[in-house]
Amino acid sequence: MDVKKDVVKMEDNSTNIGCGFSSSPFSGIFDFCEGEKSSSLGFMELLGAGQDFCTNSLFDYLPQTPSMLPSLAPNFPNTSIMAKECSDYSLNQQPATPNSSSISSASSEALNEEQTDNKGAADQLEEEEHDQPKTKKELKAKKASQKRQREPRFAFMTKSEVDHLEDGYRWRKYGQKAVKNSPFPRSYYRCTSTACNVKKRVERSFNDPSIVVTTYEGQHTHPSPLMPRPTLTASASAQPSISTTFAMPSMPRTLLSHHYQQQPFNFCNYVNGGSPTANASGTGFHRERRFCTPATGSAMLTDHGLLQDIVSSHMLKQE
């Protein structure tokens, strides 16, 4: 079986949620999904369709584990599941291709890598606190002695007109590079919070310029500065908004790293007015949101409390 991510074809007034593995058209982009050197764990693509969902914020998309798609899809009108590979993904099975098997091995590798990462980072921190390299030469030698280790990465593909999508965190751009064989540059962002070394890369798909590929690397060590705890005010509950948290624990372990399983994603989906800007700092964020916390996210896996609450109201509106 050729591991090809299903082409996500937009249909008018529908939301297609697809997920799968690295495909040949995107192999350049998702290089980390393939091969022994892979440090990532697969990816999900979240593509909105039509004007309503072709948007500027990751809040508008639903980071869903494939295993959740069948159960969640019925809750969203005009939602269809695109990728057949979801079954392989969700069932924690290795897709029957050489490429796919590499994903699995890469995942376990990344898992181990991350565990050593954490230890290594802690050791390094301690070491640097007590024994800081005094010269650049020492620093270089020190660096050389340490194998470059990379945090697990996770990528989203989003159909959007703007490159930098709101995700609730504040980012500082620290670089931009031209991508080989692509007319679109890749931007590098770092979380502005101190002691948080989460990075993300943003680039447009060469094959489909309307698709923005956002790759996250690392784990936030702080709550989202743009995500206060949800309070159900009268105005908020009156809004036709959807707010959803998808906790990652349902992701197969072979495909998701330790920390991604522990830390639910905080991306929320809301449908509301407003016009978020492309401001990378996230300061131009105007839409009203209802936020989710990791705690609620975990709970939702079992009782769909918040999701049920909000989605149902949304659906009632639609009906």
Next chain:
DNA sequence: CGTGTTTGACCGGCGC
């Protein structure tokens, strides 16, 4: 003045 962006330089990994 604080914060974020731009952009050329630099570095390290990798293949030849």
Next chain:
DNA sequence: GCGCCGGTCAAACACG
């Protein structure tokens, strides 16, 4: 060793 490429740094700059 050399060149390519991805990733990062940091000075200069822009902006509110």
